Amino acid sequence: VYALGVGAVFGGRPLFLMQCRSSLRVGGRPYSVTERLLMRRAARVYPREPEGAAWLKARGVPQACYLGNPMLDALDGGPLELPPPYLLLLPGSREDAYQSLPLMLEACRRLRDTALTPVVAWAGLPLERLRLEGFELEATGSGEGVTHQLCHPDGTVVYLTQRAFRSALLGSRVALSTSGTAAEQAAGYGVPLVGFPTRGPQYTPLFAEVQKRLLGEALTLTAPNPEALARGVLELLASEERRERARAAGKAAMGEPGAAARIALDIHQHLQAIVSEPAQSRSR
Template identity: 40%
Template structure:
């Protein structure tokens, strides 16, 4: 008998990636409802069909990252299209074996309605919240980050919704304890971020015996501000081999004034300026991540993945939409000694790179913090087995 299709609901770039990787482990046809963007990782599966409309937001899915983000998203029809997505997801859950939510409290609300109206099992994969965001936050810190309150800790309504799910999976052991103390039987089975870290895609030319500095401008529009700063910082560091893990088309590259981009092929280009030539590599994030000795990043998941590999990460805030001052502070609490946030100018970044490379003890502390706070891979196969079990039980009832 053909297994029933499964509905995946996710709301963000990393969430789509995790959801698609999880869906690929399941022997089911997949329906997917991406609440932000097009859900491109699902489309690559071959057995997946999108349910409902596409909502492309200027903020990239961070409407509450700043007032400017919210205004821009509202101007593109955020409210009307979001309401429409609820009915899309509910329709997509009809006849599904289970509803799988990969995302935050909002995605869980949509998934809860879709699952309950269709009497389907509900699985929540929460890759965003971490109890470690509360480390050293305090009352003053919480007041300063009121716009991110629901991102720092689960709100009472999210815990109530999670108690109604058939299975809940969280990103680390500290969060499992936090949820369980509040009556949610959540499980930590491994790191989602490390599960979706790709294997090295190709061999890199690293013949020169110098530390490798990974530059991670990220998949959000922050790269237009952060990449030029990273390039100028790397040009001040002739003692390292800088490599940019570039996730966009070459047309999206923003260079410092006076620099040029020499495109060699679809996978590699060279940014030239200030006496330096710095490679930009497309489709090579896994290779760059594993070659790195140190990283400069303005990325969410990529920064966490490098930290999870034991690699120290240096970060600086941008004007957004994602890697704002508040986001940088939050990621600093999450990663502890694995992340150092400094002033966003080339000289400060170069000085920090040298300070980390010259201090073996500091590198050791960063590695330990990243490995313990992010955790090991292995979550998604266990979650896939639980989804199969719940879907099969529903079919037999």
């Protein structure tokens, strides 16, 4: 509402709204009456899902137009020189990561026989604050891709990567997650997720349940302990049918990549039509 109000008062016309946050899938009324009234001033409104566009059109926002979810386009695309398939670890970009990554690493020890390469997509939090039991953090000297290795005396090696998220997603079979946006992006790329609640600040039990409503079968929630995490991964790996349902649910919730370009083209065409109108009027 605040962004729409500022845009309507100070931004001039035409106004375009790209709404990636609100979703009908989590229940309730995602768009308030005030927000819908302000939306009517926009030339286009781009919701994150087709249900949202239909809901808005039925409630007085006919310019709502679903062209996909641009969240799937904002991925780091650096190389990742590791053999797939990966077991992807998504501890997130908040303080939860310091709680959840140690549990994920212990789960990796229990999943050594799966032949999956464990890969952490680290979101840039200070590594010196990471407290690990049994694992040694070793720098590789690289500034992107595999920047560190996490090594355990039992032979478990987990690769910590940075600025290579897209490559990690494309090579992943399944993911452990306590993340927000990264989990939604992974689901959109067809990676089944096993999540578990933390003490916060972000991935609390309530947040996990809301994300579950959003992603459906793409996300399996477990208890926050290594045994439960490993069991969740093994159950997914054992059932191609479950993995396929998870992939389908993730794509249904997130749409197809390429929305950013489609929305940009739609805005461009709308602006071109506005510019051409005065010329056509003069010619008549």
